[in-house]
Amino acid sequence: MDFLTLLQVLDSTVRLATPLLLACLAGLFSERAGIFDIGLEGKMLAAAFLSAAIAFVTESAWIGLLAGIGASMVLAGIHGLASITFRGNQLISGVAINFLAAGMTVLVAQSWFSQGGRTPSLMSGDRFEPVTLPFAEALSGVPVLGPIYDELLSGHTVLVYLAFAMVPLTWWILFRTRFGLRLRAVGENPAAVDTAGVSVVGLRFAAVAICGVLCGIAGAYMATALQAGFVKDMTAGRGYIALAALIFAKWRPWYALGATLLFGFLQAIALRPDVIEAVLSFRVQVQLLDALPYILTVVILAGFVGKAVPPRAGGEPYVKER
Amino acid sequence: MTLKHTFMGAAAALALTATGVLADPAVVFDLGGKFDKSFNEAAFNGAERWKEETGGSYREVEMQSEAQREQALRRLAESGSNPIVMTGFAFGNVLSEVAPDYPETTFAIIDAVVEEPNVRSVVFKEHEGSFLVGMMAAMASESGTVGFIGGMDIPLIRKFACGYAQGVLAVNPDATVIANMAGTTPAAWADPVKGSELTQAQISQGADVVYAAAGATGVGVLQTAADQDILSIGVDSNQNYLHPGEVLTSMLKRVDNAVYDVFAAGDAVETGVNVMGLENEGVGYALDEFNADLVTAEMQAAVDAASAAIIAGETEVHDYMSDESCPALSF
Numbered sequence: 166m167d168f169l170t171l172l173q174v175l176d177s178t179v180r181l182a183t184p185l186l187l188a189c190l191a192g193l194f195s196e197r198a199g200i201f202d203i204g205l206e207g208k209m210l211a212a213a214f215l216s217a218a219i220a221f222v223t224e225s226a227w228i229g230l231l232a233g234i235g236a237s238m239v240l241a242g243i244h245g246l247a248s249i250t251f252r253g254n255q256l257i258s259g260v261a262i263n264f265l266a267a268g269m270t271v272l273v274a275q276s277w278f279s280q281g282g283r284t285p286s287l288m289s290g291d292r293f294e295p296v297t298l299p300f301a302e303a304l305s306g307v308p309v310l311g312p313i314y315d316e317l318l319s320g321h322t323v324l325v326y327l328a329f330a331m332v333p334l335t336w337w338i339l340f341r342t343r344f345g346l347r348l349r350a351v352g353e354n355p356a357a358v359d360t361a362g363v364s365v366v367g368l369r370f371a372a373v374a375i376c377g378v379l380c381g382i383a384g385a386y387m388a389t390a391l392q393a394g395f396v397k398d399m400t401a402g403r404g405y406i407a408l409a410a411l412i413f414a415k416w417r418p419w420y421a422l423g424a425t426l427l428f429g430f431l432q433a434i435a436l437r438p439d440v441i442e443a444v445l446s447f448r449v450q451v452q453l454l455d456a457l458p459y460i461l462t463v464v465i466l467a468g469f470v471g472k473a474v475p476p477r478a479g480g481e482p483y484v485k486e487r
Numbered sequence: 488m489t490l491k492h493t494f495m496g497a498a499a500a501l502a503l504t505a506t507g508v509l510a511d512p513a514v515v516f517d518l519g520g521k522f523d524k525s526f527n528e529a530a531f532n533g534a535e536r537w538k539e540e541t542g543g544s545y546r547e548v549e550m551q552s553e554a555q556r557e558q559a560l561r562r563l564a565e566s567g568s569n570p571i572v573m574t575g576f577a578f579g580n581v582l583s584e585v586a587p588d589y590p591e592t593t594f595a596i597i598d599a600v601v602e603e604p605n606v607r608s609v610v611f612k613e614h615e616g617s618f619l620v621g622m623m624a625a626m627a628s629e630s631g632t633v634g635f636i637g638g639m640d641i642p643l644i645r646k647f648a649c650g651y652a653q654g655v656l657a658v659n660p661d662a663t664v665i666a667n668m669a670g671t672t673p674a675a676w677a678d679p680v681k682g683s684e685l686t687q688a689q690i691s692q693g694a695d696v697v698y699a700a701a702g703a704t705g706v707g708v709l710q711t712a713a714d715q716d717i718l719s720i721g722v723d724s725n726q727n728y729l730h731p732g733e734v735l736t737s738m739l740k741r742v743d744n745a746v747y748d749v750f751a752a753g754d755a756v757e758t759g760v761n762v763m764g765l766e767n768e769g770v771g772y773a774l775d776e777f778n779a780d781l782v783t784a785e786m787q788a789a790v791d792a793a794s795a796a797i798i799a800g801e802t803e804v805h806d807y808m809s810d811e812s813c814p815a816l817s818f
Contacts, residue, residue: 281522398674398677401677437692
């Protein structure tokens with residue numbers, strides 16, 4: 166495998182890892198606050214649909230992005246209402262959101278555009294275009310670093326850079342701010358937070374809202390940056406892979422970056438059977454590579470590679486007085 | 488469990504009986520959905536054409552999950568629909584169980600052979616159509632490398648790939664054909680993001696024409712090919728219009744004709760195996776105003792000559808499904 170091929174695989178890794186990373190960080194905020202969220206998939210799907218639809222109607226990818234975030238926030242709000250305000254089962258609420266999104270997107274798209282549950286294709290100006298970083302062309306001649314800068318780092322859409330910038334930001338918010346401390350505490354011991362006079366409900370709603378924003382960006386990225394429109398079920402299980410990555414990352418931001426890049430890399434390398442064959446000199450079944458993220462997660466959960474301990478109050482609604 | 492069955496049965500019966508009068512034909516769409524811009528949509532177009540021309544009405548059911556297949560067929564048959572057309576190989580097993588229970592009803596299945604006296608099995612010679620577009624791909628390619636992206640990895644899709652590779656090699660014996668499948672589950676028909684990434688991967692291996700036989704996943708393939716300024720080839724329905732000037736051609740599989748024929752014949756439809764190939768315009772390539780500038784006269788002449796040779800039996804295109812192997816491509 167030559168250097169350029171490696172860069173191309175890594176380039177593909179970045180594109181594939183971006184929606185996973187955003188969804189993973191979304192889940193991280195929510196679950197750190199004690200709200201399990203398997204509705205990441207549904208929120209991404211709803212955001213993908215509305216961002217594509219609005220971008221088509223308004224001819225602006227940015228307004229589409231806002232609409233996508235809005236759609237995702239509405240679903241996040243429903244999840245919050247069900248699991249925080251009414252103390253419902255968080256897993257059931259998440260499943261319901263996934264079904265709701267899968268059905269509603271197609272239904273609304275069909276009655277809106279009559280194209281069979283998809284949105285019309287976006288013209289090139291209505292999508293997020295790849296951004297060429299400064300001097301990328303000029304520096305591409307520099308050995309090793311030039312191609313890395315030109316091929317790998319440059320030429321992604323602005324949402325990709327935003328997603329990667331979210332990692333240090335998430336770390337800073339969670340571990341260096343008062344809000345973050347309280348948010349983590351509410352996921353471990355909400356009674357203590359309540360005793361300190363801080364609103365458990367408010368904090369949890371804030372976390373769920375942040376989760377909605379990040380899922381919205383992830384969905385918009387898929388529909389208006391990677392693709393040029395919404396197609397039925399286009400998230401194709403990425404929300405679940407993001408959940409697996411979250412467990413793999415043990416609910417930590419930097420680990421989440423590593424886990425999603427690893428999963429993205431596994432997906433990217435699965436697209437290049439020729440490269441695998443050249444490197445390993447035997448043929449690996451593509452199906453095995455597709456299954457690897459899940460296998461790795463099971464290995465982690467079984468405790469072979471360290472222990473993944475979820476936030477202690479996760480999944481349980483907070484009841485003030487018993 | 489029984490209660491659940493009763494409810495589900497009642498709901499399905501309600502849904503179906505509410506839609507039409509007795510003895511209307513019916514069509515059942517597979518999981519890709521009837522607006523997949525491709526296979527199922529072709530079936531839908533055929534049914535709509537019949538409706539427009541005759542003023543008749545028909546019933547339709549869109550599959551939402553694997554589990555609904557048998558239920559849908561039985562409900563349609565019990566409520567008197569005749570004939571019942573279903574699109575997709577996946578109905579094969581179910582139909583061979585259901586068909587004997589309703590000897591008065593005629594079923595038609597597309598893309599699979601079910602040997603029952605009241606079943607019409609419509610199969611297409613996709614390898615022949617794919618051979619023709621493979622020739623065009625090889626002639627349009629400047630790099631000598633062309634790609635194929637399939638949906639779910641099933642023998643039928645390999646049949647497309649195999650015919651395509653043979654067509655490519657017939658024009659340029661030194662050409663390289665890269666073939667990838669999007670997955671092994673039905674989700675592989677609806678993952679355009681993966682289709683895009685596969686296209687990128689093939690472009691980085693030098694491909695400059697990509698043929699997508701992947702349902703809605705192909706939407707991503709055609710999109711990325713257009714974004715990266717390489718040519719693509721659509722499938723089943725004419726997809727040239729999706730990206731004018733960027734789609735070289737489309738391999739037409741006239742599912743619409745098959746559905747139309749069955750509907751037009753009504754319950755007198757002939758049963759048995761019905762093979763649609765080049766000779767009866769069951770498959771072919773698309774030429775319209777959107778790709779007129781891409782298809783040269785030389786290309787068209789070569790393809791038409793090959794088509795005539797295949798019909799005459801002078802050129803034989805190997806069918807992957809006949810022996811589960813392909814001389815031109817290894818999977």
